[in-house]
Amino acid sequence: MNIAVLSGKGGTGKTTVSTNLSIALNANYVDCDVEEPNGFLFLKPNIEDVKEVEEEYPVINKEKCVGCGMCVKACNFNALAKVKDNILVFDKLCHSCGACQYVCKFGAVEYAKRVIGKIECGTSYGLSVKQGILNIGEPMAVPVIKKLLNSIDRNELNVIDCPPGTSCNVVNTLKYSDFAVLVTEPSNFGLHDLKLAIELVKSFNIPFGVVINKDNGEDNIIKKYCRDNSIKILGTIPFNKKTAELYSRGEILYFDNQHKNIFDELVNNIREVLSWN
Amino acid sequence: MRVVISATGKDINDLMDVRFGRCRYFQIHDTEAGEFRVLENEGQKSGGGAGIAAAQQIIDEGVDVVITGSLGPNAFDLINKAGIKAYKCNEMRIKEVIDKFKNGELEEINMAGPAHHGM
Numbered sequence: 001m002n003i004a005v006l007s008g009k010g011g012t013g014k015t016t017v018s019t020n021l022s023i024a025l026n027a028n029y030v031d032c033d034v035e036e037p038n039g040f041l042f043l044k045p046n047i048e049d050v051k052e053v054e055e056e057y058p059v060i061n062k063e064k065c066v067g068c069g070m071c072v073k074a075c076n077f078n079a080l081a082k083v084k085d086n087i088l089v090f091d092k093l094c095h096s097c098g099a100c101q102y103v104c105k106f107g108a109v110e111y112a113k114r115v116i117g118k119i120e121c122g123t124s125y126g127l128s129v130k131q132g133i134l135n136i137g138e139p140m141a142v143p144v145i146k147k148l149l150n151s152i153d154r155n156e157l158n159v160i161d162c163p164p165g166t167s168c169n170v171v172n173t174l175k176y177s178d179f180a181v182l183v184t185e186p187s188n189f190g191l192h193d194l195k196l197a198i199e200l201v202k203s204f205n206i207p208f209g210v211v212i213n214k215d216n217g218e219d220n221i222i223k224k225y226c227r228d229n230s231i232k233i234l235g236t237i238p239f240n241k242k243t244a245e246l247y248s249r250g251e252i253l254y255f256d257n258q259h260k261n262i263f264d265e266l267v268n269n270i271r272e273v274l275s276w277n
Numbered sequence: 278m279r280v281v282i283s284a285t286g287k288d289i290n291d292l293m294d295v296r297f298g299r300c301r302y303f304q305i306h307d308t309e310a311g312e313f314r315v316l317e318n319e320g321q322k323s324g325g326g327a328g329i330a331a332a333q334q335i336i337d338e339g340v341d342v343v344i345t346g347s348l349g350p351n352a353f354d355l356i357n358k359a360g361i362k363a364y365k366c367n368e369m370r371i372k373e374v375i376d377k378f379k380n381g382e383l384e385e386i387n388m389a390g391p392a393h394h395g396m
Contacts (some may be wrong), residue, residue: 077327078325079329081332081336082333084358084360090326090351093326250350
């Protein structure tokens, strides 16, 4: 069972919810926000294993290449260009699709591997925790996300900390998810991006619910939207200074007596929704 | 001499586009004959690598000179390797750009500008 925590808008509290939810649920934690993973700042695990993530890219064998440019025409990602019968490779744009190798009649396209990121595994509070890290300057996060999610056991309970937004990175994370927790805040931006996230999650036909962070306790635009659209609110995190202080010190909210019940209630509500589906 | 200019429109009274990879049109001017023709930039349609697609297109056209705002690292690399001279110009009407070029008033682009400048 993979529970994805996503948001649409960035900075609404995905990592706060997913780290605390992992501990409350006694579930594995998986940080798929590989461009800027930050769950380990709170979980502070001992890193026990590091695996490199490699991507394939074409290398032109100059002895075999006749400079016909078929590979350049076949590439959908502008990773190849032809200048004066020389083929130039822009490896960061390559999606490793193999089209250039397929169309080359002279066997001049070979593939090599380069490291684009890594996966770190460790233990924190007795839980198995993992994070993907995309190397600085690399434009494509999806290969790291896929390798990370292929390495986890779906028969176990896993909480997946998603990247923000509704990009390819989030879509590829949701492909592996059985339930979605959408974290938002009662602001216009929060609502706008929540709608996008809901639209995306609905396309996967998985059950989902909303968590409102920085909740002022009053009726607000998120509560109204959820009420009008029959969307389950799984929990709320109050807007107060104590929460912000614990967060900014990198502490786990669940270990604070005033905050523990917030996540216990979230766990109960998730279990309740999942028993219906 | 065949000069390509990144352009916002199809006419010589339209403005130059300071973006290279994401400009709408390329105007190819023949400075001796005083004629020009217009191409749609292949780069603007691409999800990524717009500068590469645009550079490939104008390399295939066999031009001598490119005039634009700046060239990103990938486009600069290709234009340089193709032996095409690149000149920098601000946003102004294409006919003024050509006059400035003919008068030798444009500065040559000798290094790449920032990547993803035109987004």
